[in-house]
């Protein structure tokens with residue numbers, strides 16, 4: 001699914017009006033109708049509805065909702081904020097219709113004191129500003145937003161299209177923004193919804209299709225995309241009936257150290273369950289028995305050192321391996337950094353670089369320039385900051401993420417609720433599978449195993465990154481559904497990987 005900017009959504013709107021064709025007033029009727037239906041499906045008519053309308057088309061949506069809900073027997077009170085701007089043409093049209101049919105529903109808000117006391121079970125609809133937000137909310141309008149937010153503990157707040165005050169494409173940090181429980185947004189995700197810094201504003205996001213013209217949607221390129229099931233199905237390659245174990249590649253995982261062998265075992269298991277043909281694990285001597293006993297399907301090569309992997313550049317022939325994953329539980333010994341440098345100098349194919357291997361890159365940043373093109377780096381936000389520096393907000397971090405992926409010609413998968421996969425061509429894919437149960441030790445090691453396994457099977461790095469992140473999250477969702485987010489562990493993500501292939505694709 002494409003993520004359009006606010007400007008592109010305006011273009012899509014105009015394109016639909018011109019080419020469907022449909023009048024803007026009818027399109028508003030369709031959009032607001034979807035919101036009214038959503039509300040009716042979730043709240044019975046005995047819930048009083050308080051709609052707060054701005055003077056643009058977002059407010060117009062609120063006016064249409066008011067009329068439709070009143071038609072269906074709801075008690076609706078519709079306050080219109082009287083700030084200076086001229087009301088939009090469609091707002092005026094919809095206001096006249098409401099005035100004619102239900103004049104008693106309407107009242108003006110010129111200050112916070114005009115807002116009535118709400119009955120206990122009231123639902124608040126925020127139709128103040130949508131994608132037309134052009135500057136921060138200030139003065140008494142900010143007072144209205146604060147007043148509504150003050151009701152959050154007592155009343156459900158539903159934002160139409162965007163929580164008012166939230167910018168679709170820019171950071172809204174330290175601005176006045178409605179804190180909704182639900183956001184009903186039209187046609188597509190907005191970038192702002194995917195950033196953790198906005199979680200308190202959007203609540204649960206529900207995307208309602210309003211029939212924007214498919215030609216615009218199909219032919220307009222976007223920088224940001226959401227990896228939806230349609231994209232996943234085009235990436236997934238069913239296995240060849242004539243396959244043998246050589247068909248699906250030989251992967252090497254360089255992982256584990258004294259006290260952190262669990263990371264290597266989790267990665268190895270995940271790599272195998274992701275479908276790799278053959279797997280060799282390179283571990284320090286202390287890891288030999290652990291690996292051999294834990295995972296009989298993997299082969300094992302050991303370092304000369306009892307506790308750390310310091311010499312893998314000497315004892316492995318990189319040409320043997322279709323894909324290499326390095327980092328989980330590796331530790332950050334100077335000797336490991338040296339071995340990593342030799343490996344980067346001799347291996348030309350895309351690798352998966354995670355955890356302590358990333359930490360080594362942040363200590364020796366010149367190594368970043370030796371990473372083979374097309375490699376996949378999988379930092380969490382702290383690792384990202386250590387690698388590339390801090391940013392004032394998450395929109396700036398996304399920009400930095402994309403710049404670095406272009407500059408280094410690698411894929412950078414920044415882990416989070418919506419992991420962002422920045423590609424060397426400038427595109428950024430968001431993943432929306434996964435849940436907070438996955439915020440647990442070992443989850444990242446599992447992802448590294450999956451990605452390495454997919455790379456070894458000849459998925460392109462881009463396909464491996466998108467499919468791997470999606471499978472990892474979906475398996476986590478299945479694990480949480482059966483075990484709870486609290487009780488699930490990273491090992492359970494691996495257990496549900498099979499079901500994720502069977503049910504998710």
Ligand SMILES: NC(=O)C1=CN([C@@H]2O[C@H](COP(=O)(O)OP(=O)(O)OC[C@H]3O[C@@H](n4cnc5c(N)ncnc54)[C@H](OP(=O)(O)O)[C@@H]3O)[C@@H](O)[C@H]2O)[C@H](O)CC1
Pocket residue numbers: 009010012013027028031032054055056057058059060061083085086088128129130131132133134135136137138141160161162186187212
């Ligand atoms: N294609 C679709 O998705 C459809 C969307 N619809 C709805 O339309 C809105 C966008 O409507 P628009 O009229 O462009 O914008 P808004 O309603 O969000 O707000 C514009 C008015 O607000 C003023 N404004 C903006 N920021 C502030 C502020 N900080 N303080 C005060 N006033 C502000 C702005 O004034 P200007 O001076 O900037 O002109 C306007 O008066 C979209 O979100 C959907 O809800 C359609 O209904 C259907 C198709």
Ligand SMILES: [K+]
Pocket residue numbers: 058126127128129130159160161162163164
């Ligand atoms: K709104």
